[in-house]
Every structure is written in C-alpha cells, then in structure tokens.
Amino acid sequence: xxxxxxxxxxxxxxxxxxxxPPGPEVIxxxxxxxxxxxxxxxxxxxxxALDRGETTYTRTQGSVELCNAVALHLSSHDIVVDPSDVVIxxxxxxxxxxxxxxxxxxxxxxxxxSPAWPxxxxxxxxxxxxxxxxxxxxxNYHPDFNALENAVTENTKAILLNSPNNPTGAVYTPQEIxxxxxxxxxxxxxxxxxxxxxxxAWTDYPYTSPSSLEGGAERTITIGxxxxxxxxxxxxxxxxxxxKMVMDGVKKINVSAATHVATFMMPAATVALGLHxxxxxxxxxxxxxxxxxxxxxxxxPGVIVPKPEGAFYAFCxxxxxxxxxxxxATRALEEAKVQLIPGSLMEGGEGFVxxxxxxxxxxxxxxxxxxxxxxxxx
Numbered sequence: 001x002x003x004x005x006x007x008x009x010x011x012x013x014x015x016x017x018x019x020x021p022p023g024p025e026v027i028x029x030x031x032x033x034x035x036x037x038x039x040x041x042x043x044x045x046x047x048x049a050l051d052r053g054e055t056t057y058t059r060t061q062g063s064v065e066l067c068n069a070v071a072l073h074l075s076s077h078d079i080v081v082d083p084s085d086v087v088i089x090x091x092x093x094x095x096x097x098x099x100x101x102x103x104x105x106x107x108x109x110x111x112x113x114s115p116a117w118p119x120x121x122x123x124x125x126x127x128x129x130x131x132x133x134x135x136x137x138x139x140n141y142h143p144d145f146n147a148l149e150n151a152v153t154e155n156t157k158a159i160l161l162n163s164p165n166n167p168t169g170a171v172y173t174p175q176e177i178x179x180x181x182x183x184x185x186x187x188x189x190x191x192x193x194x195x196x197x198x199x200x201a202w203t204d205y206p207y208t209s210p211s212s213l214e215g216g217a218e219r220t221i222t223i224g225x226x227x228x229x230x231x232x233x234x235x236x237x238x239x240x241x242x243x244k245m246v247m248d249g250v251k252k253i254n255v256s257a258a259t260h261v262a263t264f265m266m267p268a269a270t271v272a273l274g275l276h277x278x279x280x281x282x283x284x285x286x287x288x289x290x291x292x293x294x295x296x297x298x299x300x301p302g303v304i305v306p307k308p309e310g311a312f313y314a315f316c317x318x319x320x321x322x323x324x325x326x327x328x329a330t331r332a333l334e335e336a337k338v339q340l341i342p343g344s345l346m347e348g349g350e351g352f353v354x355x356x357x358x359x360x361x362x363x364x365x366x367x368x369x370x371x372x373x374x375x376x377x378x
C-alpha cells in the first residue's frame with residue numbers, strides 16, 4: 001500500500017475532544033460561537049438570491065459588490081485596500097491557510113504568540129513549515145518583545161497576530177501593534193493578521209490593524225470574516241486582502257482550491273456588512289457578560305483570571321488549585337457538570353483553562369456557581 005502524507009502525523013485535532021456536546025445537564029463554556037441567530041435581513045437576502053436563481057458559477061474572487069463592501073468595511077478600521085485585491089473565501093480558516101500558502105515555503109518558521117488557536121499550528125505543519133510558539137506575558141497575555149527577539153532565526157519568515165485574541169481575550173494596544181510592525185520590518189517578516197474578533201473589543205482602544213500603521217501595509221495580509229461579529233459561523237465566509245503580489249498568488253490558490261464561495265451567499269454577506277444596530281446589540285451583550293463572568297470567576301478559590309479585553313473568552317490560571325489544566329477540565333465536567341477547554345491542548349497553555357462566555361447570563365451564573373461549590377468541596 002502507498003503511504004499517506006507523513007506530515008499528518010504531527011497535526012493535532014485542536015479542541016475537538018472537548019467540544020463534543022455533553023448531556024443537557026452540563027453547562028457548556030467551550031464553544032467559540034455566538035449564541036445569537038444570524039440577523040434576519042441576512043437570511044432573507046440569501047433566500048431572495050436563491051429565488052433569483054443565483055446558483056451558478058460567478059466571479060471567482062467574489063462578486064464586485066461584495067469585494068467593494070469588504071473594502072469599505074475595512075476602511076472603518078483604517079485599512080486601505082483596493083477591492084480588486086480582496087478575495088472571499090470559504091471561511092476565515094481557509095483565508096489563513098491561503099495566506100500561509102502564498103507567503104511561506106517548506107521549512108520556513110512562523111512566530112505564534114503563545115498560547116495560540118491550535119489551528120494555526122496544524123496549518124503550518126500541513127505545509128511543512130515550523131510553528132514557533134513564543135510565550136506572552138502571563139499577567140495580561142500581551143506580547144513579550146524580549147521573547148520574540150530571542151525566537152527569531154534565519155528561517156523566520158512571518159509572525160501571525162490575533163487581536164482580540166482566542167484563547168486569551170487580550171487586545172493588543174496600538175503602541176504594541178506598532179512595536180510588532182517595527183519588529184517585522186527589522187527582521188523582514190510578513191505579518192498575518194487574523195482580525196476575526198475585530199468588532200468585539202472591550203478596551204478603551206479599538207482593534208488596531210498593522211496595515212494601518214507606518215510600514216505595515218506593504219507586509220500585512222489581513223484576514224477576517226463574518227462568523228463571530230455577525231453570528232454566521234455555519235455560513236463559512238471569510239475574506240483576505242493584502243499587497244497585490246500576495247493577492248495575485250491567493251487568487252491562483254483560490255481558483256485551484258475552491259473556485260468561489262456559494263453564489264447565493266454573496267448578496268447576503270454584502271447585506272451583513274451594512275448592518276450596524278444588530279451587530280452593535282450582539283457586541284454590547286458580550287461586553288455585559290464579560291463583566292459578569294469576570295466578577296464571578298475571580299472569586300473562585302485557586303483561580304486567577306485577568307479581565308478579558310475582547311472576543312468572548314476568559315483565560316483562567318488554575319495552577320493555584322493544585323490540579324493540572326487537564327485534570328481541572330476533566331473533573332469539572334465529571335463532578336461539577338461544567339464543560340470547558342484545557343489550555344494544554346495549545347502549546348504554552350499548560351495550567352490554564354479557556355471559558356467561552358458566548359452563552360446566556362443564566363448559564364454564566366449557574367456554571368460558575370457549580371465550579372465554586374465543586375472547588376470549595378475539595
């Protein structure tokens with residue numbers, strides 16, 4: 001028998017083992033998914049596009065209207081792009097993979113601010129590239145620039161950013177983003193910027209794009225999508241944009257890999273980017289829940305949790321309980337009937353657990369109450 005791709009042996013499955021739906025008696029703090037329905041105008045437009053017969057092949061990079069809408073949306077984050085250099089992808093994940101395929105060769109190293117969403121690690125290994133996990137500051141999960149400098153080698157080709165961050169909930173300051181741009185210029189690196197949570201920042205400063213800062217535009221590939229801010233996870237829609245030479249490569253990749261996203265979803269995605277009240281309502285709800293869950297979590301014995309700054313995650317240091325994160329998560333499920341993500345599923349996440357507060361306020365109160373009673377009983 002012929003052999004399969006040996007790179008697959010090094011690729012993990014991320015959070016999959018802890019995302020299986022438990023019984024109804026369990027409070028789930030695991031799924032990084034909005035608990036809102038997709039806003040009705042978006043759904044209605046997809047139905048209307050189907051009724052209009054928009055089910056055939058179309059422009060491969062995405063409709064002109066949608067690419068224009070993405071460019072206009074990005075301009076609200078001070079990202080200046082030519083709509084002809086926007087490609088619509090089957091999800092943000094696919095856009096991240098495209099960015100890697102367009103900029104990296106086998107053996108290249110990519111800096112990840114650790115702990116990082118595990119799919120980054122898996123994608124790089126699929127491409128025979130090396131993920132280099134650089135620890136963030138433990139007290140606030142922001143970049144450690146000394147650690148970054150020490151991680152650079154002659155094979156370093158890129159740095160991948162995700163702010164607001166999954167799993168830590170950190171939002172990097174504009175000054176830190178400028179430092180990261182300067183760092184990339186110094187070492188001649190690509191910046192892969194995953195802005196999927198850009199609309200969900202709870203800090204006094206907003207999401208800051210490296211592309212918007214001096215020296216950043218010519219080396220930044222911007223990646224985002226509709227999943228989180230618009231409650232459209234199952235629609236599998238993302239975007240990617242960046243310097244023309246990169247995007248010319250991305251267009252080749254997309255034509256060979258996907259042709260284009262579903263035609264009837266393009267008008268719906270265009271409508272989504274024009275909605276403001278609905279997305280603001282969802283963001284305000286997450287911000288309220290963030291305040292509630294932080295006040296509750298910080299009272300748990302043996303648990304330390306900085307106040308989440310964005311996205312919808314709280315990242316908790318559980319070393320004070322005397323348990324490993326895997327033991328904590330396993331026992332929390334079995335004994336407290338609360339499901340959460342152990343941090344050791346990500347390199348650099350040992351000793352932490354990730355809690356998603358994209359769930360009801362009632363569930364937040366009940367889930368943390370259960371954790372408190374369980375920990376107090378030990």
